[in-house]
Amino acid sequence: MIVVMKAHSNNEEIQHVLKFLQNHGLSGHLSQGVERTVIGVLGQTSNAGLPSGIGGITPGLEDSLEGLPGVDNVLRVSKPYKLASREFHPENTTVEVPVACVDGGSVTIGGKDVVMMAGPCTVETETQLMTAAEAVRKAGAVILRGGAFKPSTSPYGFRGLGEKGLQLLAKARNEFGMAVITEVMTPSDVAMVCEYADILQIGTRNMQNYMLLDEIGRTNKPVVLKRGMSATIEEWLLAAEYVLSQGNKNVILCERGIRTFEKATRNTMDISAIPVAKTLSHLPIISDPSQGTGHRHLVGPMTLASIAAGTDALLIEVHPNPDEALKDGAQSLTIQQFNELMPQAQAVAHAIGRDFITR
Ligand code: PEP
Numbered sequence: 001m002i003v004v005m006k007a008h009s010n011n012e013e014i015q016h017v018l019k020f021l022q023n024h025g026l027s028g029h030l031s032q033g034v035e036r037t038v039i040g041v042l043g044q045t046s047n048a049g050l051p052s053g054i055g056g057i058t059p060g061l062e063d064s065l066e067g068l069p070g071v072d073n074v075l076r077v078s079k080p081y082k083l084a085s086r087e088f089h090p091e092n093t094t095v096e097v098p099v100a101c102v103d104g105g106s107v108t109i110g111g112k113d114v115v116m117m118a119g120p121c122t123v124e125t126e127t128q129l130m131t132a133a134e135a136v137r138k139a140g141a142v143i144l145r146g147g148a149f150k151p152s153t154s155p156y157g158f159r160g161l162g163e164k165g166l167q168l169l170a171k172a173r174n175e176f177g178m179a180v181i182t183e184v185m186t187p188s189d190v191a192m193v194c195e196y197a198d199i200l201q202i203g204t205r206n207m208q209n210y211m212l213l214d215e216i217g218r219t220n221k222p223v224v225l226k227r228g229m230s231a232t233i234e235e236w237l238l239a240a241e242y243v244l245s246q247g248n249k250n251v252i253l254c255e256r257g258i259r260t261f262e263k264a265t266r267n268t269m270d271i272s273a274i275p276v277a278k279t280l281s282h283l284p285i286i287s288d289p290s291q292g293t294g295h296r297h298l299v300g301p302m303t304l305a306s307i308a309a310g311t312d313a314l315l316i317e318v319h320p321n322p323d324e325a326l327k328d329g330a331q332s333l334t335i336q337q338f339n340e341l342m343p344q345a346q347a348v349a350h351a352i353g354r355d356f357i358t359r
């Protein structure tokens with residue numbers, strides 16, 4: 001349920017509504033937009049014991065709310081996810097990430113401009129990571145990617161360097177002033193990964209690892225939530241709801257391709273998911289055309305398409321020598337390819353009135 005306040009409602013009226021909700025055992029989530037203030041209501045509002053907006057709402061309560069001073073109207077949220085929905089929170093959410101190498105010391109994800117996150121799929125060696133970091137930074141990336149804990153389809157695949165990989169990422173951050181994004185796979189590692197990373201990544205295979213979602217929800221770290229490879233957009237937004245409902249508001253969605261019958265690509269990059277997610281949710285959304293295609297010659301075109309479709313950032317795999325990569329070499333760009341892609345990406349961003357934050 002959502003309480004929409006009148007355009008000129010004052011703080012006293014807003015506080016009165018919040019108090020009213022509290023007195024009825026409900027929690028009010030305030031969202032103060034430029035145009036309007038809305039208050040999302042969570043908790044049991046029905047006798048059927050169902051969450052608000054799903055079951056029937058106690059009629060008396062809705063009427064009472066509508067009668068409070070400053071209230072314009074009361075709406076029901078039609079989606080099973082609440083905190084993640086745009087109905088509940090009409091304004092775009094932005095996520096602030098500290099980045100030493102840019103003016104002002106931070107970048108906004110989900111704001112006017114686009115952000116480039118790039119680096120190797122996996123942290124392999126110090127030289128590999130530093131070479132990749134230096135090159136992508138030079139080309140305009142401000143966030144460094146690199147997996148230290150790698151989910152591997154086969155148990156014989158490389159599983160990552162673990163904490164040693166995190167230490168190398170931290171070293172690269174110190175050296176180049178970039179922020180670091182890296183995957184965390186299990187609830188018991190969350191605290192440790194938080195010490196090293198600026199953004200946590202939840203991998204496609206863990207989108208429905210609810211214990212992990214809960215644990216990350218209890219932190220305040222920005223988190224990139226990859227879409228499960230077989231997840232519908234609704235399931236993905238419900239996974240986001242897990243993190244949000246624990247109190248972490250810094251959720252960023254990431255489209256990374258889904259499983260279809262098509263075999264020409266590793267996954268089918270669902271570009272339409274970008275504007276769909278933007279319509280259904282207020283959360284920022286980024287695009288990973290590397291996992292999304294599986295082939296490096298497709299990464300450029302899907303990067304440009306993602307920008308045109310409204311992505312807020314890109315997550316791209318770049319390796320100094322992809323043929324020797326321990327993981328995902330076939331989809332990793334060479335440094336030269338990345339250098340050639342950045343100006344094209346900037347041109348598409350300009351065409352839709354956006355820019356890349358590069359310094
Ligand atoms: C990755 O980013 O390297 C990765 C493993 O991603 P995903 O979880 O989308 O497969």
Ligand code: MN
Nearest residue numbers: 121291317328
């Ligand atoms: Mn990868």
